[in-house]
Structures are given as structure tokens and as C-alpha cells.
Amino acid sequence: MKQTNYYLFDWMDFDESLSKDESLWKAYTSTEVKAVDGDIHITVPYQKQVLQEDMLADTDVPQRDYILILRAYGDSIVRMFTSMVDDEMKDTGSYMLELDKALTHKPLSVEFADNVYTIKDNDGRTRARIDITPYNTEWWSDLQPGPQPTIHLTVYPDGNLAKGVELSDDHFSPPRYDALPIGFCLTEGKPDRATVSFKCEADECFVGTGERFRKMDLSGQTFYLKNQDGQGVNNRRAYKNIPFYMSSRMYGVFYHTSDYCRLSLADHSSRSVQFRNDRATIDTFIIGGETPERILFHYRQLTGFPPMLPIWSFGIWMSRMTYFSADEVDEICDRLRAEHYPCDVIHLDTGWFRTDWLCEWKFNPERFPNPERFLKRLSDNGYKVSLWQLPYVANGAEQIEETKANKYISTPTGGWENAAGTSGASNFSTLDYAGTIDFTSEKATEWYKGLLKNLLDMGVKCIKTDFGENIHMDATYESMTPEQLNNIYSLLYQKAAYEVTKDVTGDGIVWARAAWAGCQRYPLHWGGDSESSWAGLAGSLKGGLHFGLSGFAFWSHDVPGFHSEPDFMNSVIDPKVYMRWTQFGVFSSHMRYHGSHKREPWYYPTIAEDIKKWWRLRYRLLPYIIEESRIATESGWPMIQALLMHHPEDKTVWHIDDEYYFGRKFLVCPVMNGNDRRDIYLPEGEWVNFFTGEHFEGGKWYRNVEVPLDEMPVFCRPGTEIKVYDEKVDSTDDIDWQKVKTLFIE
Structure with a gap:
């Protein structure tokens, strides 16, 4: 402009x-x-x-x-x-x-x-x-014409x-x-x-608009609401644009x-x-609405409420880009169990296909020779399996002629004989993606569901509905123009995957990146390709807070960030970033390790034992997390809540984007720098440090607070009751829900 x-x-x-x-x-x-x-x-x-x-x-x-x-x-x-x-x-x-x-x-x-x-x-x-x-006017000059x-x-x-x-x-x-x-x-x-x-008023603040990687108050900014690859979490692009905002005027x-x-x-x-x-x-x-929560509740009354997710999904997910064989996955899963790192989900990213990134919805027969037995073994060991795929068909895929002939994918505007190749569907692959699956077509949608059903029948529990923020634009679709479809495509894509998953497994869930209004009905969503850095951590939280202020209850992120820097695929991650991001993950609706480098905790030996303690805390808090999640599906509450959700009359909190409520009872202040220090704002009232029991007076800032690497500032109100599970487990399969206890914060 x-x-x-x-x-x-x-x-x-x-x-x-x-x-x-x-x-x-x-x-x-x-x-x-x-x-x-x-x-x-x-x-x-x-x-x-x-x-x-x-x-x-x-x-x-x-x-x-x-x-x-x-x-x-x-x-x-x-x-x-x-x-x-x-x-x-x-x-x-x-x-x-x-x-x-x-x-x-x-x-x-x-x-x-x-x-x-x-x-x-x-x-x-x-x-x-x-x-x-x-108009009430009094003539003084005709230098300017009157108003229209x-x-x-x-x-x-x-x-x-x-x-x-x-x-x-x-x-x-x-x-x-x-x-x-x-x-x-x-x-x-x-x-x-x-x-x-x-x-609008001179001091009016605005929030929402999707997964916005910006400061809390969006006043003074203009957004082009067009879904596109965010290329990280620190720029104006967004995977998830939602045409909704909320004002401080309620x-x-x-x-x-x-x-x-x-x-x-x-x-x-x-x-x-x-x-x-x-x-x-x-x-x-x-x-x-009288409160932000009521405004979001009414918005969900229009566009749909998020359903409850399966209990196992609230456990820890382990992944990287990527595992390449059944033997590699078995080795990692067995070690997690042997060393008692609690974990519920193993995710296979791009490497489970015949050719890396060549999505054909079939296991590589050499590296995964018996997928049913592989999945059964993992299931018996308490693991659920999630699989990566995308909504584009490559020219080299075995389904390509079938999809062209039946118009399951978009048709190039000039016909296939004049089609120019495109590799724009992925930042990491040189594959020529021929077309986008046409979810405006009932036939194409049922064909896609059939591909997923084959995998779900084998024992897969979740499909990662990656991409979907971009589609082939120089193409035709059955019932929409590309310009009308681009933003809504993610909803149609996730709806198809969610429905077939729920039909086959009984559990409604996807792991999705793009979103538009209504996608909260098909959870859950994660924050895309964040940088493994302090900037990536801070940008992720900003995105999650605005996403929660846009009607979504469930949201996650890649722990400890997706890609390295400065060498995108190969730079070694700072263990401090790994630790601080883990702490943030514990107090997120869902917790998945993923990225372009090794993510398993034993590769970070200086902090591995402390990481295990935080994982165990995650499982200890699962009764609370699940209780709050159920409330979120019936109200306007997200799981990660900006402070303004609770204190809309406090002008300070409309500018705070590095603290949040996790559920309605925890005030979380993640450390997002390498100095092991941060400023902490506590709203009005009395507060108790969840870990130490120390009491604090609210309505004020605590400046330059020292936070050792194995600690994290988390606060509750005196008198708060938190449901916990105190026994150590390896997965949610081991939890005896009759043994849940109530922790009373004094």
C-alpha cells in the first residue's frame, strides 16, 4: 500500500x-x-x-x-x-x-x-x-463544501x-x-x-482476529484476512485468520x-x-456481553462450540520431522517407557511414505513392513499413533490419474494439458503438487475419507491435517471460486478428517494448522512452524492468546519450537529454550514435541531429569486440565486465557501478552529469555505461588524477578481447589480416575 x-x-x-x-x-x-x-x-x-x-x-x-x-x-x-x-x-x-x-x-x-x-x-x-x-451548524465560511x-x-x-x-x-x-x-x-x-x-474511542483496545503474532492490543494495525503460510510466528502472515474481533468496550x-x-x-x-x-x-x-467470556460464548452460539477431545490427547505427544521406520519408532517408544517418561502419543511426520513428502496415504512397505502389527504393538504399550499428511496430490503419487479423471483435485484453468507445475504446497519439498483435493465436491470428500479410513481401521488414532492455508488458485473447483474457497478450505478439510476419525475410532480429533471461523468445531489446532528461540516462544504465546480470543478452546505449539536458527534444519537447540518451552507446554491445552532436530529429552542430558519432573507434573494436573477443558466446550472460555478475560476493567492487562490463565485457576508467567528473570504483573487481590506457597499482594508489578531454570512463576488464589493425580504413570491408560485427589491452596 x-x-x-x-x-x-x-x-x-x-x-x-x-x-x-x-x-x-x-x-x-x-x-x-x-x-x-x-x-x-x-x-x-x-x-x-x-x-x-x-x-x-x-x-x-x-x-x-x-x-x-x-x-x-x-x-x-x-x-x-x-x-x-x-x-x-x-x-x-x-x-x-x-x-x-x-x-x-x-x-x-x-x-x-x-x-x-x-x-x-x-x-x-x-x-x-x-x-x-x-447537522447542527452555524455558518462561518464556505471555504469547504458542506458534508454529504x-x-x-x-x-x-x-x-x-x-x-x-x-x-x-x-x-x-x-x-x-x-x-x-x-x-x-x-x-x-x-x-x-x-x-x-x-x-471507536481514543483509548479503545482490540483483540482476536485469529492466531495473531502481535502485541495484545491490536489497535493501530490493519490486517489482510487471507490465510497463507505463516512462515513462522513472528510476522504479519497468519495460518489462522478469523474475521472476528473483540473490543475493550465489551x-x-x-x-x-x-x-x-x-x-x-x-x-x-x-x-x-x-x-x-x-x-x-x-x-x-x-x-x-457483560464480560469477554460471554461475548465469546455468544460468538460460539453463532459458529459452533468446540467438542471435548479424548483424554489421551491431553497426555504428551512425541514427534520430530521425522521418524523413518518402525524400528526407529519402537526404539524411542521403548526407551520412553524404560526411563519412565510419561507419554501417550507418537506422531509420524513425513517419513512414513514410500518417498519422504510424497503423500499417498500408505505406509512404506520396506520400512514399515507390517503396519497393523506395528500399530498393535504400540497400542499395547499405551501409545496412540498420529500420522502426517496433506491435502495436495503430487504428480508422482499413485492416485494422480484417478484424482484427475474423477476431479477429486482441482483442475488447472487451462486444462491438464497446459498445466504448469507447482511446488508451492510445501516449503520443504521440491515435489510437484498437481492439485488440491476439492472438498467442495462430495465425491472427492468421500474419496479422501476412504483413504483415511484405511489407516484408522489399522489402528491409527489421529490425522495431522497439515497445510490447507494455501490452495491452487489458477484452478477450478466444483462449487466455489478459488478466491471464495481459499479461506474456508481449512474448515472443509478438517471437517472431513474429523468426521471420519470420529466415525471409525469414536474419538473426534485432528491436529490442524490452518483455520477460519467455525474451525473450532474440529479441534485441535497448533501454532505452525515456530523458531526454536526466545522470539519463537514469545510469538507462539501471542498467537495462542489471540486465537483463544477468537472462539477457539484448544491450541498447542511445537515444543521447543519447530525449526532451528540460523541453520533451519541443523542448528542445535539451546537447552534453556528446551526447558522453558517445556514449562510453557505443561500449562497448555495440549503438549507435543516436534521439529526439525532431535526432540527426545535424553538428547539434552544436562536437563533431562528436570524435564521428566515437568512431564510428571503434566500428568499430575490432568484431572484439572480435563475438568477445565469440559467447561471450555460449554462456555466462552479457551484453555489459554488472556488476563483480560478475568480482569477486563484493568487497563494494564489489555497490554499484557506474556502472562495468561491456564484454565480459570492458574496464572502462568513463562520465562521467555535467557536471563532467568522476568517482570511479573499480578492483578488485584491476594496470590499464592503454586510451587512455594509464598503469598503476594496483587494490583502491582514485581520487577526483574529471578527465576532459576528449573522453576516457573505460577500463581493461584488462596482457597483454590485443584484436582490432581498423585501417582506416577507412563500414560493415561494407567490412571485410576477413582484416585483423583483435591489439592487445596492455602
Whole structure:
């Protein structure tokens, strides 16, 4: 983006030479407001603007009217919908929506008095207002033209008149706009972009938007919501973009779309939150609630609740990129048991195929000669097996001709005879991936499920649904354009794998990297290719916190980071990073070791025994973790909770991204530097160090606290009860749940 003085270029991406056939249309004052079948229909005229740098109404062109619809869901959600391309507002038929049965429509009615339309629900609560009162002006100069008409609409999603969400008509002077309340563009006579803006306060903070590797307060930033390979956890790219944000004023907004879109959180203008959709439809759910947890609960009522995961998944997962044979896996698993490192899952990454990275969904017959016996032996020893794969078919795969002939994969736009090869599906392989599995096709989806069923029938328990944030774009799919499919692809992909896994094994689970709105229904997700460094550790936590503030309950990360630095595959990991990341992993919803270098603890002999102590603590805390996880599936709580979830009135915590609650009872302060020191903020009240029993006064900072490598600052409130399992085990199979005890924090 080239920054100019003109809204046309800075936000709407017009051609700066003004030589293209495109025009901008601005929403004017509504001309009719009426109730229709319990919804409110608002007639909004749009005025074409002259194709020039400064905004100016082109009065030679007739206005165009479009209907803006308001619909109330329950007591806390108002939907605002308009389309310039004849899209229909529906409650069903969207991959993203899975409306809670308890979330019923609340009929709306409208009253008009004193130039104000007041929109109320059937309980008499005000849910929106439209003010058509003329501007209050006193003539002083005609140096600038007067402002263009606009729509003054304020939504009160939960009926709280103190926190209305108001459309923004934001400008420096009438010709110099920073935000439009609603607007759209015509390109070559066809609508192709639309925008909506809301006013924001000077001190307002924003969180969410997906797995965002940024500071806690996202105010002053703009995000292009397009899923792509994040290439680590320290940049603006993201595997998991979620078109949802939450405000410190206690409301949230969900933009219901899978199109490429842009979200500015008080960035292009500090007075406005702006959203731009690359399709000329605006479908916005404005969500109220008294607390962040209630706002997230209502968001899940729209897009679905995460289901509970199998108990074994909360144990430790061991992996690396990659194990290459049954003998290698057996040796590692046997040693884990012999040395009593508790572990539940062994994950096989890219090396279980005939050729590394060549995904054919079949075990290598030489290196895994009897996969059923191999899986049975591991199962008998208390291990569940997870397998890596991806949603692309390579030209060298045995299924390639079948997938082409049956259109199970995307078809190149110019046909197969003119197809150019692509290796863009992987950063680590030179394989030519011919196409993306077409999950918009029922036939292709069932074919894919059949591939996974063969593996699950053998005894595999989980499929790693890697990649999915990128698809072949110069291609056709059965029922969507590539641009519409790209963001939503991860949901269709994970849904297929989740469903067949649950059908065959009884346990609903995947291990997924990409995500969009609704993917929380198909857990679980991990944080991608983090660097094995302090920066990678800090970036991972930032991503996890924002992901939890975007509707997801379960999230994990690669312990101790995925790749080395500076030599991506070969640099040896700092044992201190391994130790500190392990501590973070213990207090995460799921805990998996993985990466490009050796990950087994015995390769780090100076800390191996301490690592075992932390692993045992993980298993000791499993009753608490599982109890909190069940609560998370029925509420708005994630397992990793930003401090603002508990203390939204404390302005300090809206800027803290290196502490978190694990469940509702542990306040965790991971050390993310090599100095063995950190600043600790404790919110108001009394706190107890979970490990030492020392008491601390809250509402203050503790600066430069020394934390020895084998320790970690974790706090609870006095009087807290924590369910624990005190006996040593090798896996969750060994736990006798009748022996769970309650630990009382004094």
C-alpha cells in the first residue's frame, strides 16, 4: 500500500492513475425504515462519487437503493446485512454458521419520534437507533463544501445503551474521508467491493482476529484476512485468520464471509474500525456481553462450540520431522517407557511414505513392513499413533490419474494439458503438487475419507491435517471460486478428517494448522512452524492468546519450537529454550514435541531429569486440565486465557501478552529469555505461588524477578481447589480416575 491523502487509494485500492472504469458509492441518509417479518428493513440510497482524488458527489448519476437488514438473535446479537450482488441473508447453508438451538430470532419493531427511529425487540429493549436529525451548524465560511448526507445508525447488541456500536462517517474535511459508514465500488459496471465502519474511542483496545503474532492490543494495525503460510510466528502472515474481533468496550464483531477482506482496527483512522470485503456484501454480527467470556460464548452460539477431545490427547505427544521406520519408532517408544517418561502419543511426520513428502496415504512397505502389527504393538504399550499428511496430490503419487479423471483435485484453468507445475504446497519439498483435493465436491470428500479410513481401521488414532492455508488458485473447483474457497478450505478439510476419525475410532480429533471461523468445531489446532528461540516462544504465546480470543478452546505449539536458527534444519537447540518451552507446554491445552532436530529429552542430558519432573507434573494436573477443558466446550472460555478475560476493567492487562490463565485457576508467567528473570504483573487481590506457597499482594508489578531454570512463576488464589493425580504413570491408560485427589491452596 502506498500511503496518500486519499481514501480512494488508501483503503479502497483504486488505481492511482484513475484510468480504470471504477467508481465509489457512499451510503446516504435512510429513506424508509420498516419491520418485515420480525426483521428491520432500512432503505439506504447510495450516491456515486466523482472519479477524482477528493470525494465529491456525482449528482449527474442517479442514486442506487439497497436494503440494509437488521435481525436480532437472542438478547445479545444483532445482525446487519446488505448486498449489492443479490446475496441472501440466511441462517443455514453457510459452512461458518452453526447456530445454537437456544439462539432464536427476537422479533423487532420500529417507532419514529423526534427524527429518531427506535428499533426494539419484543421485550421492549432498544437494539438500534437511526437518527435523521439535521447537522447542527452555524455558518462561518464556505471555504469547504458542506458534508454529504450519511446514515446515523447505532446498534445496541445487548440492549445496553451505554455501549452502542455506531456507524462511522469519518472525515477530516468533507472531501477528505477516512472511513465511510457503508460504501461499495463498481468496477466495469459490476459491484465488487464493499466496506463498513464503526466509530471507536481514543483509548479503545482490540483483540482476536485469529492466531495473531502481535502485541495484545491490536489497535493501530490493519490486517489482510487471507490465510497463507505463516512462515513462522513472528510476522504479519497468519495460518489462522478469523474475521472476528473483540473490543475493550465489551462488544465483538463477526464478519460473516470467507472472501478475502481487510480489517483496520483504528489504523487508517484512529476514530474508526473499518472492514472491507472483496465481495460487495456486508454481513456483520454485532455481539454484546457483560464480560469477554460471554461475548465469546455468544460468538460460539453463532459458529459452533468446540467438542471435548479424548483424554489421551491431553497426555504428551512425541514427534520430530521425522521418524523413518518402525524400528526407529519402537526404539524411542521403548526407551520412553524404560526411563519412565510419561507419554501417550507418537506422531509420524513425513517419513512414513514410500518417498519422504510424497503423500499417498500408505505406509512404506520396506520400512514399515507390517503396519497393523506395528500399530498393535504400540497400542499395547499405551501409545496412540498420529500420522502426517496433506491435502495436495503430487504428480508422482499413485492416485494422480484417478484424482484427475474423477476431479477429486482441482483442475488447472487451462486444462491438464497446459498445466504448469507447482511446488508451492510445501516449503520443504521440491515435489510437484498437481492439485488440491476439492472438498467442495462430495465425491472427492468421500474419496479422501476412504483413504483415511484405511489407516484408522489399522489402528491409527489421529490425522495431522497439515497445510490447507494455501490452495491452487489458477484452478477450478466444483462449487466455489478459488478466491471464495481459499479461506474456508481449512474448515472443509478438517471437517472431513474429523468426521471420519470420529466415525471409525469414536474419538473426534485432528491436529490442524490452518483455520477460519467455525474451525473450532474440529479441534485441535497448533501454532505452525515456530523458531526454536526466545522470539519463537514469545510469538507462539501471542498467537495462542489471540486465537483463544477468537472462539477457539484448544491450541498447542511445537515444543521447543519447530525449526532451528540460523541453520533451519541443523542448528542445535539451546537447552534453556528446551526447558522453558517445556514449562510453557505443561500449562497448555495440549503438549507435543516436534521439529526439525532431535526432540527426545535424553538428547539434552544436562536437563533431562528436570524435564521428566515437568512431564510428571503434566500428568499430575490432568484431572484439572480435563475438568477445565469440559467447561471450555460449554462456555466462552479457551484453555489459554488472556488476563483480560478475568480482569477486563484493568487497563494494564489489555497490554499484557506474556502472562495468561491456564484454565480459570492458574496464572502462568513463562520465562521467555535467557536471563532467568522476568517482570511479573499480578492483578488485584491476594496470590499464592503454586510451587512455594509464598503469598503476594496483587494490583502491582514485581520487577526483574529471578527465576532459576528449573522453576516457573505460577500463581493461584488462596482457597483454590485443584484436582490432581498423585501417582506416577507412563500414560493415561494407567490412571485410576477413582484416585483423583483435591489439592487445596492455602
